[in-house]
Amino acid sequence: MGIFKKLSWYFKQEKITYFRGLLGLLLTVVIGIIPARLIGNLIDLIHNKQLTSSRLVFLLALLLGATIFQYVARYIWRTAIWGGAAKLERVLRTRLFSHFMNMDRPFYNRHRTGDLMAHATNDLSAIQRVAGGGILQFADSIITGGTTLIAMMMFVDWRLTLIAIIPFPLLAVMARYLGMKIHIAFGDSQAAFSKLNNKAQESISGIKVIKSLGQESEDVTDFNQQIDKTIEINRRVNRLDAMFDPVTTLIISISYVITIVYGGILVTNGTITIGNLVSFIAYLSRMIWPIFAVGMLFNTLERGNASYDRVMSLLGEKTAILDAKDGISTPPSGELKFDIDKFSYPDNREEPVLKNVHLDIKAGKTLGIVGKVGASKSTIMELILRQFDQYEGSISYGGHNIKDYQLDAYLPVIGYVPQNSFMFSESIRNNIRFALPEATDEQVEAAIVKSGLKNQVDKFPNGLDTNVGEEGISMSGGQRQRLAIARALIIDPELLILDDALSAVDAETESEILQHLHEERSGKTTIIAAHRLSSVMDADEIVVMENGQIIERGNHAQLMKKRGWYHEMFERQELQTKVEGGSTNG
Template sequence: MKVFLRLGWFFKERQKEYSIGVLMLILVAILQLVPPKIIGITIDEIGDGTLTAGSLGKWLAYIAATVLVMYVLRFYWRKMIFGSSNYLGKLLREKLFRHFTKMGPAFYQERRIGDLMAHATNDVSAVQMTAGSGVLTLFDSITTGGFVILAMAFTIDWRLTLIALIPMPLMALSTSYYGKLLHMRFREAQAAFSDLNDKTQESITGVKVIKSFGYQQNDIEDFRRLSQEVVDKNIRVAKIDSLFDPTISLVIAISYFLSLMFGAKFIVEGAMSVGDLIAFTTYLGLLVWPMLAIGMLFNIVERGSASYDRIESLLETPVDVEDKEGAIAEVPKGAISFHIQSFTFPRDEHPTLKNVAFDLQEGETLGIVGKTGSGKSAILKLLLRQFDQYEGTITYGGLPIDDYRKEQLRKAIGYVPQDHFLFSTSVYHNIAFSDEQANKEEVEHAAKTAHIHDDILRFSQGYDTVVGERGVALSGGQKQRISIARALMMKPNLLILDDSLSAVDAKTEEAILHSLKEERKNATTIITSHRLSAIQHANLILFMENGTIAEKGTHEELMALRGRYYEMYQLQQLEQLVERGGQDE
């Protein structure tokens, strides 16, 4: 029952709705006592021969009025309690989604998308049920059961009431034990569903790769195995769940047996009337629901508790990068100074960057080259402030980047990542993502700068063409250029292209770079690339190796050194010559 205490913040917020709902539940519980008593009186009047048409009509009118009032009350308590529980589901989903948007790359490296989706769907539903059906069964079982027992004891016979309650400890012990088992097994079932959810999301996203490798049958077998695990784990839950009703039915049967046996004895002794015994057994019938509700309550609460544990563990995960108090709410602009003595990714043993330093004036272009894993992307992640744990300083416009709010810092940066993500909407809305109010001319201008405009016009519906999930309908080069156009729509002070020209040919690359140079004469640009042709025009070039700067300078200076940069340049020139069939341009 601790889950109700943990949800105290919500019950306090919805105190009015829950108070009205519980009050109506109590009134319904009291009104339920009227029909059995009237039935008992009517039977005694029949036995005494005193029942008349007038008195029968009166008793029927009382029952009809009671039923009508209960109907209205039941409508409104459902509206108050279940309406509030739906509101809790909305709050939890929003909390989770807001938390997801704050988390950094490390969070998503450790957790699978399918698992996070399961938290926001199945787990939220289980907690929502606790705040709805759980509250209902808790108060309804207590109020209905309590009032029925009081009515049995004070209006009929307290001795028979105590006798009828003898089996109750058996039910309390059994349901408590079942509840503990249910909590553990339901948590395992939810984890299995998360695995299946993740597998489904991964398979659908990677369907092209799966088909190209002819892996469909293997993938189906993996899915079937995970699906069977979900079934098996839920059957284990169902086995425990199935014990509640038989146990409660057994307790109820014992209570009926004891009531009829001792009630008959009391009638023979003249301590009770037949009408009293019938009213008593009718009241005992009203106890069936509270007893079943207790079993349901344990079921609902343990499921909700297990799910709330999973949700809280996510929400308690600390945000990697937080705004400090008094952070500046201005978009940075100006020179960039990057001086890092050491930076290590979380849970890595060895530093990713060591003694990396450069200064970039506003309007200049920085080129970063190097092999995969040399530290190029790490520099960009630190500039984007995706990580804060490093030794050194990074300033933008003369101020440390952590002096700015993250939102304002990132408004200054147009970032085109290696992994180009496009939303499953039209080309137009993908480009205008950062500015929904942008007009057609602005969108087309960005597309022309990225040299994707002509391609878009050849699409079936032009700018209204839906690209499919993650841009599945487009080529790699088209996705890259749409991503560049989207970044340009921000009109950023700093444009970062993280190996974002790798899928375009050399001629298109040259055209894009020329357009960017003309378009962004007074703006800063950082380009990482494996192809030196993409960065040889830069004001400063860094050649990265093993997380540090191996060589540094302009294209001409690095060529004059005849070092690693020179060797790579000569090798790439040779590769291009071979591709052209040995003919110089």
């Protein structure tokens, strides 16, 4: 019953709803006692040859009235209890989704998408069943069982009642034993479902890679193996679950045998009438549901308990990114100062990825960041975007520490374009408008021109209304990058961050985009991280990163004079461009 205690906060919150439901359930059960009693009376009247037409009409009218009243009472409890359960699912689903939206990068590094989806579907459904079916099974087993037992003793015979229910305590022993087994087995079942769900999600998301490498059959084999493991685990749950009904049926059968034997003796010696025995058997049949309900209850509660613990474990995790609710609400602008003495990722605190990185970006200036793969260029962007807050040093924007700003004031002024931008399965127009839902068609058109996407969009069959497919699968890498740039530009950000966001476009398109940025973003700050040095050669300052440190800095001309890494890489890329151009012309 621990899950009821864990959900007590909700039951207290919805006490009126559940009180109405339990009252309706009680009325349903109490009224349900009447038909069996009336049938017994009718049989006695027939047996004693005392049945008249007026008595028959009266008894039938009572039966009809009880049926109608029972229908109304059943409607009351069903709408209240099932409605309360649906509301609980809505509360938990909203809370879990909001939690997902507020969590930081380390959280998503720890939990796979498939696991999180399993928590948001299977687990929440299991918890909802506790607040619906669980309450029904618990209350109905007590109310129906209790009132029926009282009716059996009051209207028939207390001795027959006590003897008939002798087998019932066996149910409690069986239910407790199987309940503990099911709790463990269902936890394993939920974990297996999470793994299977994650496997399906990864395979669908990576279908292009799987097909390009010809690994379809291998992936199907791997998926089938996981299905087999999941089925085997669920078979154990089902075997345990399936033991409830046979044992319950056996207990009821023993009770029927006792009732017929001992009840027949009582009828023979005149202690009870034949009508009383028929009523008793009818009441005993009403005990079947409470006994089945007890078996179902333990199953429902154990499943819900395991699921609730999993969901609460997720909700109990805290983000390391704290929002300054009473912080600065004015959007930042002006100078951006990046002074980080040391930063390590949370899962590897002993290895610093940034050391003594100090940047001073004046308002309206452009900073270029270059270096080898793994030089921690993207890490600088992540810290500016407040994806991580645990570092030695400080980052200020507009003269204030970025941690002092409210997130809703700070983040909307930043336009961020990563190398691999996520596309929603929507139209091009809606993907661009995601950053600014109220954007006009003119603003969308202007954004695609600035991002160099205009000519491509004009070639699509439905123009801006063309659906990009799941994660932009219908678009090339360069088109997705340009769409992401358009999405960032439509908000006219105070700070634009391009994290290798031009890697998939050709040199001509890159030049066109950079020219538009230079013309349109006068007075606005821009940070460009790139592998291709042509993307940053016009920046006001360029820093070269290596192993998390700045090894060179200056503008293009200054860095070329130093004849260091930048000079060497620029010469190499220039030569490569000429060779590729010559090959193309040839």
